Amino acid sequence: MSRIGVFVCHCGSNIAKTVRVDDVAEFARDLPDVVMAESYKFMCSTPGQELIQEKIKECNLDRVIVAACSPLMHEKTFRKVLENAGLNQYLLTIVNIREQCSWVIEDMDKATAKAKALVNGAVHRARLLDSLASRFVDVNSEVMIVGGGIAGIQAALELASTGKKVYLVERSPTIGGHMAQFDKTFPTLDCSACILTPKMDAVLQNPNIELMTSCEVTEVKGFVGNFDVTVKQKARYVDHDKCNGCLTCVEKCPAGKGLSEFDEGLGSRKAIYIPFPQSVPQKPVIDRETCIYFKKGKCRLCEKVCEQDAIDFEQEDTYHDVKVGAIIVATGYSLMDTKPLVQYGYGKYPGVYHSLEVERLFNSTGPTEGKVVMRNGEEPGSIAILHCIGSRDINYHEYCSRVCCMYALKFAHLFKEKTSADVYQLYIDMRCFGKGYEEFYNRVLAENVKFVRGKAARVTDVTGSPEEEGKLIVEVEDTLSSQFMRLPVDMVVLAPAMEPRADAVDVARIFNIGVDKDRFFREKHPKLDPLSTTTDGVFLAGTCQGPKDIPDTVAQAIGAAAEALTIVGKKQLELEAATVYVDPYVCCGCQNCVRVCTYSAPSFDIEKKVSVINEVLCKGCGLCAASCPTGAIIARHFTNDQFIGEMEGLMEF
Amino acid sequence: MEFEPKILGIACNWCTYTGADLAGTTRIQYPHNVRVARVMCSSRINPAFIFRAFQLGADGVLVGGCEPGDCHYSTGNYYARRRLAITRKILEFAGLEPERFRVEWISASDGIKFAEVVKEFTEEIRALGPQTKFKVKKDIET
Numbered sequence: 066m067s068r069i070g071v072f073v074c075h076c077g078s079n080i081a082k083t084v085r086v087d088d089v090a091e092f093a094r095d096l097p098d099v100v101m102a103e104s105y106k107f108m109c110s111t112p113g114q115e116l117i118q119e120k121i122k123e124c125n126l127d128r129v130i131v132a133a134c135s136p137l138m139h140e141k142t143f144r145k146v147l148e149n150a151g152l153n154q155y156l157l158t159i160v161n162i163r164e165q166c167s168w169v170i171e172d173m174d175k176a177t178a179k180a181k182a183l184v185n186g187a188v189h190r191a192r193l194l195d196s197l198a199s200r201f202v203d204v205n206s207e208v209m210i211v212g213g214g215i216a217g218i219q220a221a222l223e224l225a226s227t228g229k230k231v232y233l234v235e236r237s238p239t240i241g242g243h244m245a246q247f248d249k250t251f252p253t254l255d256c257s258a259c260i261l262t263p264k265m266d267a268v269l270q271n272p273n274i275e276l277m278t279s280c281e282v283t284e285v286k287g288f289v290g291n292f293d294v295t296v297k298q299k300a301r302y303v304d305h306d307k308c309n310g311c312l313t314c315v316e317k318c319p320a321g322k323g324l325s326e327f328d329e330g331l332g333s334r335k336a337i338y339i340p341f342p343q344s345v346p347q348k349p350v351i352d353r354e355t356c357i358y359f360k361k362g363k364c365r366l367c368e369k370v371c372e373q374d375a376i377d378f379e380q381e382d383t384y385h386d387v388k389v390g391a392i393i394v395a396t397g398y399s400l401m402d403t404k405p406l407v408q409y410g411y412g413k414y415p416g417v418y419h420s421l422e423v424e425r426l427f428n429s430t431g432p433t434e435g436k437v438v439m440r441n442g443e444e445p446g447s448i449a450i451l452h453c454i455g456s457r458d459i460n461y462h463e464y465c466s467r468v469c470c471m472y473a474l475k476f477a478h479l480f481k482e483k484t485s486a487d488v489y490q491l492y493i494d495m496r497c498f499g500k501g502y503e504e505f506y507n508r509v510l511a512e513n514v515k516f517v518r519g520k521a522a523r524v525t526d527v528t529g530s531p532e533e534e535g536k537l538i539v540e541v542e543d544t545l546s547s548q549f550m551r552l553p554v555d556m557v558v559l560a561p562a563m564e565p566r567a568d569a570v571d572v573a574r575i576f577n578i579g580v581d582k583d584r585f586f587r588e589k590h591p592k593l594d595p596l597s598t599t600t601d602g603v604f605l606a607g608t609c610q611g612p613k614d615i616p617d618t619v620a621q622a623i624g625a626a627a628e629a630l631t632i633v634g635k636k637q638l639e640l641e642a643a644t645v646y647v648d649p650y651v652c653c654g655c656q657n658c659v660r661v662c663t664y665s666a667p668s669f670d671i672e673k674k675v676s677v678i679n680e681v682l683c684k685g686c687g688l689c690a691a692s693c694p695t696g697a698i699i700a701r702h703f704t705n706d707q708f709i710g711e712m713e714g715l716m717e718f
Numbered sequence: 719m720e721f722e723p724k725i726l727g728i729a730c731n732w733c734t735y736t737g738a739d740l741a742g743t744t745r746i747q748y749p750h751n752v753r754v755a756r757v758m759c760s761s762r763i764n765p766a767f768i769f770r771a772f773q774l775g776a777d778g779v780l781v782g783g784c785e786p787g788d789c790h791y792s793t794g795n796y797y798a799r800r801r802l803a804i805t806r807k808i809l810e811f812a813g814l815e816p817e818r819f820r821v822e823w824i825s826a827s828d829g830i831k832f833a834e835v836v837k838e839f840t841e842e843i844r845a846l847g848p849q850t851k852f853k854v855k856k857d858i859e860t
C-alpha cells in the first residue's frame with residue numbers, strides 16, 4: 066500500500082479555463098491508494114511548492130503526483146520539492162494536463178474527462194514506482210558555437226574570456242555574418258565595420274577560440290555535458306595551415322567574373338577569393354563554380370604563384386569529431402527573396418534594390434566605394450523606400466521583422482547625406498521601439514524626408530504622364546488622406562522580411578530542437594527560458610530565434626554564453642537514474658542486449674554466462690529491455706509493470 | 719450516444735512527446751480521444767504492451783517515435799520500426815483490424831503533424847467502431 070498525494074494545478078487560467086480542476090481533484094481522492102488530492106492556483110510557485118512539502122509530511126505521503134504542465138517544463142522543479150521533503154525524487158509523477166490537455170481541447174467536459182483519465186494513469190503508475198539512486202557524470206568544459214555572425218562572435222568572446230575553450234563553426238569562408246555587410250548601424254550611426262572588425266580580430270587572436278570556417282555541423286550525438294559533434298570541413302582547395310595570407314593568388318587569378326556574395330551580386334570577385342577585405346581568417350578559398358581549372362581542366366595559375374605551396378586542388382571534404390559540453394546555435398537569418406513578389410518588380414526593373422544591396426552601395430568598401438549610383442551609373446534624384454515587404458503580410462509572414470523601420474530611417478538619413486534626392490518612406494506603422502529609436506525617427510522627420518502612410522501596392526514602368534516618363538511609378542494609397550498616389554521615382558528600395566535560413570528545419574533536426582510556425586528556432590519558454598531549447602545544453606542566440614536588431618542580438622548572445630557556462634562551469638551533472646539492470650537468475654545468456662546497444666553498456670560475463678550492464682554507459686533508452694526474450698532486463702522507472710499499470714489507468718475510464 | 723474512441727498514445731520523450739507539447743504551446747486543437755504515455759525511446763516498447771493495451775479496451779493504439787535517422791539514441795527507432803511492423807502482422811493474424819495500430823515518426827518540431835495524425839487516426843477508429851476482439855470483459859478479468 067502506498068500513500069499517494071495528488072496536486073492539481075490551475076496554472077492561473079491556462080488549465081482551469083478548460084479543465085475543472087476541482088472535479089479532477091475530487092475524482093483523484095477516490096482512486097486507490099490516494100490519501101489526499103488538492104488543487105492550487107500555481108503549483109510551481111513558492112506557496113505551491115510549500116503546500117506539497119507540507120502535505121508530504123502531514124499526510125505521510127510516499128508518492129506525489131503533480132497534474133500540471135508538461136514534465137519537460139517542471140519535472141525538475143517538483144523533483145527538488147520531493148527531495149527537500151525527504152522523499153526520493155523518482156517517486157514523483159507528472160501528469161501533463163496543460164500542453165496535452167487544456168491547451169488542445171476547447172470543450173470543458175471533454176478536457177476534464179481526459180485530465181481524469183491521465184491522472185488515473187499516473188496513480189496506477191505511481192503505486193509501482195521505486196526509489197532510485199542519483200548518478201552523476203563528468204562534464205566536458207568546452208563549448209561549440211554554430212554561426213559566426215555577431216551573435217556567435219559575441220558569445221565566443223564571452224566564453225573564451227572565462228577561460229573556456231570554444232569552437233566557433235561558420236559555414237562561409239569568413240566570420241562576420243550580415244553585420245559585416247552593413248554600412249552604418251541605427252540609431253547611433255556607428256560604422257558597422259568599426260565596431261565589428263575588432264571583435265572579429267579578437268576571435269582570431271584568442272587562444273581559447275578555435276575558429277572553424279567553411280565548416281558545417283552534420284551530426285550531433287550525446288547529451289548535455291557530453292555532446293559528440295561531427296563537423297564537416299568543406300574543401301577550400303587551399304591549405305590554410307600553409308597559407309600565409311599574402312593573397313598573391315587572388316591578385317593573379319584570371320577568373321574575375323564571379324558575383325560577390327558579400328556585395329549581394331553588385332560587385333564581382335575572383336575564383337580564389339576572400340569574401341571581403343577584412344575577412345577573418347585572411348586566407349582565401351577557391352570557388353569550384355567559377356574556377357577555370359575546375360571548369361576546363363587547365364590554368365592552376367594560383368598554384369604557380371603560391372610560394373607557400375598551399376594550393377591543393379585534390380583537397381576533399383573532411384569530417385571531424387568535436388566533443389563539447391554545451392552548444393550555442395546562432396545561425397542567423399536570410400533576407401526574403403523578393404523576386405516572387407512580382408508586383409514590386411525586383412529583378413525586372415534595374416532601379417529596384419533590396420536593403421542589403423543598399424547597405425553595400427553605402428559602404429566605402431562596397432562596389433561603388435560608397436557612392437550612391439544605380440545600376441545605370443546615375444545618381445538617383447528621387448527614392449522610395451517600401452516598408453514591410455513580406456512582413457506583416459498574411460500572404461507571406463504575419464510577423465513584424467522589427468528592424469526595417471529603423472534601417473529605412475537610416476537609409477533616408479544617408480540618402481539625404483550623400484545625394485540631393487527626394488526620399489519617400491512608404492510605411493504601414495512606424496515602429497521605433499528601442500532605446501534612442503524614437504529620437505532618431507524625430508531627427509529624420511526633420512530632415513525633409515517625406516512619409517506616406519500606406520503600403521505600396523505596385524511598382525511599374527508603365528507611365529501615364531510626361532513627368533512619369535523614364536521613372537518607376539510606385540502606386541500607393543495614402544491612408545491618412547485616403548488618396549491614391551502615383552509616385553514617380555528613380556530608385557525603389559525594398560525592405561524585405563527577415564526569414565529563417567532555408568535549411569532551418571534540417572538544422573533544427575540535427576540539434577534536435579524545435580521550430581515555430583515561421584520556422585525560427587523555438588525557445589523553451591518565450592519569457593522564462595528564452596535562450597534554452599527543449600534539448601538540454603543547446604542554447605539559442607540571435608536572429609535564428611526570431612527577427613531582432615543588433616543590440617538585442619548581442620544581449621542575447623551574452624545571455625546564451627552565461628547559459629552555456631551554467632553547464633560547462635560545473636564539474637559534474639546529475640544524470641537520469643533510469644538505467645537498466647539484468648536479473649542474473651532470469652538471463653538466458655542469448656546476448657541480444659549486447660548486440661543491440663549503441664553504447665556498449667551490456668557485456669557478457671563468460672564465467673556466469675549472463676549479461677551485465679555497465680550503468681555508466683547506459684543512457685536508459687530501454688531498447689535492450691524490450692529486446693530481452695526472457696524479461697531479465699529491467700528498465701528502471703519504465704518497468705513492464707509500471708508501464709502496463711499506467712496503461713490500465715489510462716484506459717479504465 | 720455517439721461512440722467516442724479510446725486511443726492509447728505511446729510517445730518517445732525526445733521527439734513525439736515534445737512534438738505533442740508543441741501542438742499544445744501553439745494551441746493547435748485535436749481530438750481529446752488520445753491519451754499519451756511517455757517512454758524514453760520507441761525501442762522500449764515491448765510488443766506485449768500493444769496487446770495489453772487492446773486487452774485493456776483501447777480502440778486504437780498510436781505509437782510515435784523520432785523520424786528515421788533522428789533517434790536520440792541513434793538507432794532505437796529502427797529497432798522499433800521492425801518490431802512494431804511484426805507486431806502489426808501478429809495483430810492482424812489474431813483477427814484485429816491492423817488499422818487500429820498505427821506507428822508514426824513525428825519530430826520535436828512537428829506539432830502540426832502530431833495534431834493531424836491524431837485527428838486522422840481518431841476518425842479512422844471512429845469509423846471502425848468499438849474494439850471488442852481483444853478486450854477482456856471486466857467481470858471475467860481476475
